[in-house]
Amino acid sequence: MSLMIGVVVAIATFVPLAEARAFFVFGDSLVDNGNNNYLATTARADNPPYGIDYPTRRPTGRFSNGLNIPDYISRQLGSEPTLPYLSPELTGQRLLVGANFASAGIGILNDTGIQFINIIRMYRQLDYFEQYQSRVTALIGAQRARQLVNGALILITVGGNDFVNNYYLVPFSARSRQFSLPDYVRYVISEYKKLLTRLYDLGARRVLVTGTGPMGCVPAELALRSSNGQCSAELQRAASLYNPQLTEMLGQLNNQYGADIFIAANTRQMANDFVSNPGAYGFVTSKIACCGQGPYNGIGLCTPASNLCPNRDLYAFWDPFHPSQKANGLIVRQFMTGDTTYMNPMNLSTILALDSRT
Numbered sequence: 001m002s003l004m005i006g007v008v009v010a011i012a013t014f015v016p017l018a019e020a021r022a023f024f025v026f027g028d029s030l031v032d033n034g035n036n037n038y039l040a041t042t043a044r045a046d047n048p049p050y051g052i053d054y055p056t057r058r059p060t061g062r063f064s065n066g067l068n069i070p071d072y073i074s075r076q077l078g079s080e081p082t083l084p085y086l087s088p089e090l091t092g093q094r095l096l097v098g099a100n101f102a103s104a105g106i107g108i109l110n111d112t113g114i115q116f117i118n119i120i121r122m123y124r125q126l127d128y129f130e131q132y133q134s135r136v137t138a139l140i141g142a143q144r145a146r147q148l149v150n151g152a153l154i155l156i157t158v159g160g161n162d163f164v165n166n167y168y169l170v171p172f173s174a175r176s177r178q179f180s181l182p183d184y185v186r187y188v189i190s191e192y193k194k195l196l197t198r199l200y201d202l203g204a205r206r207v208l209v210t211g212t213g214p215m216g217c218v219p220a221e222l223a224l225r226s227s228n229g230q231c232s233a234e235l236q237r238a239a240s241l242y243n244p245q246l247t248e249m250l251g252q253l254n255n256q257y258g259a260d261i262f263i264a265a266n267t268r269q270m271a272n273d274f275v276s277n278p279g280a281y282g283f284v285t286s287k288i289a290c291c292g293q294g295p296y297n298g299i300g301l302c303t304p305a306s307n308l309c310p311n312r313d314l315y316a317f318w319d320p321f322h323p324s325q326k327a328n329g330l331i332v333r334q335f336m337t338g339d340t341t342y343m344n345p346m347n348l349s350t351i352l353a354l355d356s357r358t
């Protein structure tokens with residue numbers, strides 16, 4: 001009997017952690033798993049009630065009451081959640097699961113989120129990805145490290161802050177004096193293309209790229225810009241200019257590389273579904289945040305002193321900007337099974353099936 005237990009324990013210990021494909025995450029607060037906990041910045045989610053529905057019931061740095069979008073994708077891959085790249089726990093075999101480089105507050109442009117001071121801007125996230133690859137090379141050799149990166153799934157979620165925390169941050173912002181909105185959108189997309197090209201050069205071969213959500217409809221914008229509960233027309237206009245150009249740019253890159261490297265995830269449509277018909281998804285509201293204060297609970301930050309709803313699953317928005325755990329799960333369900341309106345050119349189920357055959 002004790003021998004059998006010994007064998008079982010030995011097998012469990014020697015199963016490599018990284019049988020599933022590796023997963024890498026880049027971007028902003030929608031996908032940050034806690035990197036900003038290690039930085040001197042105000043853009044952080046390390047106080048209660050953040051994490052109130054996380055398995056540990058404690059804040060982790062995720063901008064959610066519980067799981068976020070990367071966590072639900074890790075589950076689909078059969079992996080542990082990715083650790084923040086700055087976590088001291090990210091060493092040895094754990095590196096082979098992947099890593100999360102995202103940092104709340106950042107945008108495509110370097111001048112986005114300057115008010116948050118010390119955050120990991122996109123070019124730096126990519127520098128860290130390069131550094132990560134040297135660390136993995138030291139662990140398993142150059143050839144296997146290259147295979148791990150080429151075979152990985154990657155998620156990148158960035159762009160919303162280039163509007164909310166840059167162009168529209170203050171009236172007469174520097175960028176809004178420099179560019180008309182259509183010109184700004186073109187500029188942001190051209191800078192994004194450079195970042196994605198560098199990601200490809202660093203070995204990325206399957207990249208889910210999310211568009212911006214319905215930025216004008218988040219509780220923060222309803223509180224700031226709406227008198228009657230209607231979504232902010234300006235931010236909705238920005239989203240409707242940006243998202244189609246993003247999809248088009250991804251298509252250009254795929255043509256250039258001759259493969260479906262970049263997959264456009266239409267998160268605007270996904271979120272619009274429950275913003276326009278919350279009841280159909282089991283929500284009582286998509287206008288009022290669960291945690292916050294002021295109109296729509298949309299003013300300021302979610303803190304221990306904020307209003308807090310008793311049942312988070314009834315709210316599409318957890319805080320003034322971020323979806324609830326329940327909404328994150330619904331979004332990833334569309335990643336998995338959505339048709340081409342949602343996932344272009346294909347959904348994640350199709351990708352996982354395709355890639356497991358090669």
Ligand SMILES: *[C@@H]1O[C@H](CO)[C@@H](O)[C@H](O)[C@H]1NC(C)=O
Nearest residue numbers: 108109110111121123124191
């Ligand atoms: C952002 O800053 C980095 C480092 O200074 C620089 O290499 C990069 O070109 C900058 N990107 C933009 C869009 O200005």
Ligand SMILES: *[C@@H]1O[C@H](CO)[C@@H](O)[C@H](O)[C@H]1NC(C)=O
Nearest residue numbers: 336337338339340347349350
């Ligand atoms: C994924 O996308 C394909 C093609 O659009 C579709 O046929 C399929 O039903 C979707 N869902 C799943 C689970 O594959």
